[in-house]
Amino acid sequence: MSPTTIAAHLSLVVLMTSFSVRGSPIDIDWFSPLRVNKQIYAPVMRDLAMVLLEPDDVQIVHPTNLEVNMTVRYPKAWGCVNITFDSTPRWITTRPDVITLCSSDVDGGQVHRSLPLYFNTTSIGKATVEVRLEYNGTRCSNSWLRLAVQLSPALTTTSDILGWIYTISWDVSFLPQIIHNWRRRSVVGLSFDFLAFNFLGYVTYSLFNAGLLWIPEIQAEYFDRHPAGVIHVRLNDVFFAFYGFVCTCVQIAQCFALKREVGQRTSTACWVITGLATVAVVASCIAVPLAPGFLWLDVLYICSYTKVIITAIKYTPQLFLNYKNKSTAGWSIWGVTLDFTGGLFSLIQMFLLAANYDNWTSILTDPAKLGLGLLAIFYNILFFVQHFCLYREEPKCIEEKSPPKTKDIDPIMRF
Incomplete structure (x- = not known):
């Protein structure tokens, strides 16, 4: 990518950010060059979005199901976002596997939502779960849950x-x-x-x-x-x-x-x-x-x-x-x-x-x-x-x- 192209894309990022801050109903999809070069606008998207877990460090006894509260924030102009999960090791499952959140109001501002997450454990041990907020296939924010499942x-x-x-x-x-x-x-x-x-x-x-x-x-x-x-x-x-x-x-x-x-x-x-x-x-x-x-x-x-x-x-x-x-x-x-x-x-x-x-x-x-x-x-x-x-x-x-x-x-x- 040439320096001129990079400068043009960065200008679009600044313009997009300024409109979003003022609450203007601007859709990031309008900027077609940015859809191709996600590594440029991804940092800006991370500043506009947030996902938090409470609590984020839990110790439970096997077998037990766990409920964790999740707080999500993202611009209304984005419309819909996906919440995905990735656990290490993979003996922790979530219900459901993917959560899609949509906002019908695109007049500007931010979406703030709190909702419960449910985790099932099938083994004992230490594990981590990454919760990701994605928009248009780009990870905008993530949070971690550390889980200790003990035998007794x-x-x-x-x-x-x-x-x-x-x-x-x-x-x-x-x-x-x-x-x-x-x-x-x-x-x-x-x-x-x-x-x-x-x-x-x-x-x-x-x-x-x-x-x-x-x-x-x-x-x-x-x-x-x-x-x-x-x-x-x-x-x-x-x-x-x-x-x-x-x-x-x-x-x-x-x-x-x-x-x-x-x-x-x-x-x-x-x-x-x-x-x-x-x-x-x-x-x-x-x-x-x-x-x-x-x-x-x-x-x-x-x-x-x-x-x-x-x-x-x-x-x-x-x-x-x-x-x-x-x-x-x-x-x-x-x-x-x-x-x-x-x-x-x-x-x-x-x-x-x-x-x-x-x-x-x-x-x-x-x-x-x-x-x-x-x-x-x-x-x-x-x-x-x-x-x-x-x-x-x-x-x-x-x-x-x-x-x-x-x-x-x-x-x-x-x-």
Whole structure:
């Protein structure tokens, strides 16, 4: 299309809009060039038309029929418009399939109508329905209905209860180590690398959970990318992440205040790994306004991947330290037991939610929670083996095996 033709068509669009705004009975079909080039006048038509759904986010129990109120606005000069539907997946049907609305009054102005829509569900799961207002085959406005059809409210209640059980287990699991250190007046036998990894892990995990639960813009980005997805983050997940961060800070403070052995410090490898992970998160934040298609949701995913990677390696220094000392005296087995319980119930909750909505692939959309549960179970089994099988006969005190020179070293330099 030549520039002259485009300019002429745009002039017609401006003319059509000005007449419509004044309420003149102008029919868009009078502009025959615009019927051929719908991509030019479609934006103007979208400004003149509107379709809204109330409510637009619904949770129901299968099998149930749903009634939603629809509000439609369009110029009277258009005469008739069609309301069409498109669902993903296609186990939601509407009655009727297509709605045609006509206005006998073409003297100008706007048509405002409200009418009910009826939806039938034939399956469970998460689904979206697009409601489109079309005129002359052109989509002028659209609205979305997000529908969550669950198998049983009892499964939702059970998953919530399990969520708080595993949250309490994980929360309480921090306390035995803190109490263990305080009673011994020592952190000998506790890996400083483990604490450094834990600190970074709970910072990134807090960002991921809080962002996905409390920021509507990020939730919208999630559902745009996963229309039938399930957000597995709950309030208990956010509480646990914040609480874990605070308790880790308390344990780090104990490392400065309580006794430790000579040479007990954070390793260079740990500093390098945590530094690279921090740079990756910061770089992803900078990339959001610069890289098209890179969203804040992707930043949260990087935070979750960081948490999973940290969890995958954070227990290794403690396992090696136990092996080196041939003892688990500096490591609280009660904390390990509670950590194992939390990981187990976390996985059970995820599978219950997936079963309730028949959406098993949604488990993979929360890699942090899935990885956290699996890795907690795996490593804690290894700690059980060390404590109950390999090193049952422990020396009276690990400190006896180390030189008692601790006060001559600057605490800040030793961490």
